[in-house]
Amino acid sequence: MDTTASKIRRHLDSITRYLTPLLPIANCHMVEFLTENHWETLIPTPLRESLEKRELNDCVEKFWVAAEGKSSGTPELDAWVQEARAHYITFNEYTITARQLQDRIKAWGGxxxxxxxxxxxxxxxxxxxxxxxxxxxxSLHKACGATCCVEAGGGRGHLLAALALGHGVPSLTIDCDPAAVQTAAQRVRLIQKQWHAIAKRVYNGTEEEMSKNINCDIHRFATAFITENTDLTTVVREAFPDHDQVKLLLTGLHTCGNLGPDSLRIFRTQPTTAAIFNVPCCYHLLTEELDEGVFDCFQRNFGTGGKSQGFPMSEYLRGFNLGRNARMLAAQSIDRVVSQRQLPVQSLLYRALLQVIIKENRPNSSLPEGKLKRLSKCENFEQYLKMADSILNLNLFDSSTRVLSELYPNIDQQWKKMTLFYLLRLCLAQVIESVILLDRLLYLNENGFDKVFLVKLFDPVLSPRCHSIVAVR
Incomplete structure (x- = not known):
């Protein structure tokens, strides 16, 4: 029998066969673009040579055309982009649109x-x-007969404020930061006071005034660090002691790192969780058993995680590694980059030039990632180098003669290669995200759930993490 699970497995097989040989590109670090010679060693020779014959602006314009699904007139570039696009998530019986989700909710009685x-x-x-x-x-809350909606990692509580005040749904926002919870509760009280003035009900594009009669006491907050072992029923009973029965809809708008997988595990193991509606985020914060082949320059001593990894979740993908940089790449949006014609900032090249100097003069130095991020607005490399040298206290400025004399005069060529490498690598972002999301979908299918869907919820240009996992017990 050709089950949904078997279809997802075949889908994953197709993506991982394509992606596996390209993981070195996904897991490289742009800091090492020059020291590890990424352009020459990672980009296929025919593609690299076809781009080297053209000016940067011409190559970039052709990339925009190819990324929009049209022919750029450069076969090697078109093939690279089209093959990546062929492995993005597309709509089928288990990956659906928001409109199709509405139809499912109606079918479930909502x-x-x-x-x-x-x-x-x-x-x-x-x-x-x-x-x-x-x-x-x-709508799903009513369809699954839930008595309360619980938001995992709710931050400011905006989603459940709309649920409670706009739809009358008893709601509990849970966050691990006590200060954030206190601030969010105060903020929601301000929203409540002004609700009638700032909120509108929307019917088919037409806005209507909200009722002035709202129950301000049904949105509450709790402080807890949610893991797969968190007993949500107990947390809800403490927040809503007047509830005789507890039946939950567990949601989360951009649950960071392992919070997304742990939410799915809670749905699997806790029968009082009637449904889940989860939008993931921050894939780089997932735990994963890594081997040394996928470490980047900031992870040389990175250890393996605990028993329950953030990736993979499914038994089928057990043993398959992505790597932290690949997961970080998965959080980037090619849709937004193409829509807004965004190119990388030039400080990315300056950091790579600095790495050449560090490797030559301070090869044993260990630099924490992100320490130089605030230097993104330097006007030239000399300014960047002076400021970086001051921050890092490595006394490198006087040792930079070779880089300044040999590499810096060719900075336009280096910038061209880095820009094109950045764009070509970006094509893999949605491929990697597809593996992560389909793995979660398969995990739920493997555990006996059949009302499970991957829903494209948002416009990816406006909200790059646009997919949600929706499942009903």
């Missing part, structure tokens, strides 16, 4: 709730996400 637009207290991105997601969560 009534679709209107969208709620909140015009204050959130930036435009968060407002869009809350408006898009909250009415679907509210």
């Amino acid at each position: 009534d679709l709730q209107p969208e709620i637009r909140v015009s204050e207290f959130m930036n435009s991105k968060k407002s869009y996400e809350v408006q898009t997601m909250s009415h679907l969560v509210a």
